[in-house]
Amino acid sequence: MKIYADSATDLPLAYFQQADVDLFPLRVHIEGNDYEDILGIQAKEVYDKIREGHQPKTSQVSPETFLQEFESLAKRGEQGVYVAFSSELSGTYNTAVMMRDQVQENYPDFQFAVVDSKCASLGYGMLVKKAVTLRERGLSVSEIEQQLFDTISTIEHFFTVEDLDYMARGGRVSKTSAFVGGLLNIKPVLHVEDGKLIPIEKIRGRKKVIKRLVELVGENGSELAKQTVHISHGDDETAANELKSLLEETYGVKDFEIQMIGSAIGAHVGPGALSVFFYNKLT
Template identity: 70%
Template sequence: MRIYADSATDLPLSYYEKTTVDLFPLRVHIDGQDYEDVVGIHAKEVYDKIRQGAQPKTSQVSPETFLNEFETLAKNGEQGIYISFSSALSGTHNTAVMMRDQILETYPDFQLVIIDSQAASMGYGLLVKRAVELREQGLPLKEIEEKIRAMVPTVEHLFTVEDLDYMARGGRVSKASAFVGGLLNIKPLLHVEEGKLIPIEKVRSRKKVLRRIVELVGERGVNLSKQTVAITHADDLETAEEMKHLLTEAYGIQNFDIQMIGSAIGAHVGPGAISVFFLNQTQDN
């Protein structure tokens, strides 16, 4: 059984290679060049270019990429599961469904499940990692599908950005809001709800917004000391480590997965963004 994911998981390339999860790279356009996220350009290069004034754009996985991969899977008589980047944030999910349905016309017995993660970054990555665990346990496709679909609404995202200007460039906030926020040192606190980015509140100063995130983790999380909590950062490992320390101190969390936010998402949030991902309901085995 093949498991597919796209690069919006923010899982490193080494994870894909180690677990034999098949990667669909999103695309990043910067300084007149097109790159495949993760395999063609490292996120650190993108952040450095953004700091120098570049304004990257991103695009979804091409229909041809899905069609070719799914057709090969169908011809080989293999089963597959593709957990996709949130359909509210990218057209990738809908494109994959269309290509799957096209293949089904020729191969009516083709078994490919496509699940909308309704998530981004390591919120999405947690779902993929769980699917890999279930595959390793030998569960059949239908059971894995059921468990992952049940897990989707339990994944919590909390994040903030260093500079609202980066989100304004991508149309996520107005330029006026970004300007005023910059003057007042306001840091937005956001989460993801049904796959969409939703602002929760605005907090004065970086230090206060980090502590507010820690508070919300405690309010929303369940059995935190038994979870693996993911932290992602946009080229700011120092703050990610600070967040790890705060969470350990507050809730006794021992297991963390710290990753850099990849190019596809980093292009929209900009350097300095910090995110925390955890579950509001624990999963059975």
């Protein structure tokens, strides 16, 4: 059984290779050039360009890419699961469903699930890891699809950004809010709810917002010492390690995965973004 994911998981390329997950790279457009995320450009390059004043744009996987891959799979008599970036943040999920349905018209026995992760960054990556585990256990396509649906609501996403200007450029917040926030050193705390980005608090100052992220993990997490907490950052390892240390000290968290936020999401949240992902219920 094939498992697919796109580059908004923020999982490293090595994971895709080691776990036998096929990658659909999103696209990054910058300075007149077009790149495949992860394969053609690295996140650090994108952050450096943003700091120089460039505004990268991103685009979803093309319908032709999905159609070609799904048809090839159907012809070989294989089956698969595509865990997609949240449909509230990208059109990739809806495009994949249309292409899957088109293939099934010619291959009605084609077993293929397209799952709306309703997740982003390493929260999305956590769901992909779950899919791999379920495949290893020998579950069917429909069983994996159902268990992933059940898991989505157990994954918590909290994050902040260093500079609201980056989100304003992408239309995520108003330019006025970004200007006032910059003057007052205000850092928003955002949550992903049902796949959507929801601002929940405004905190003044970087240290205070990191402390608040730690509190939110404690308020919403379950059995934190028994799970892997995922942290992603916008080219700011210092902040990521500070968050890690506080979680270790406060809740006894032992296992972490820390990754740089990839180009697809980093283009919109900018350098200095900081995110934490964990389970609110262990299953």
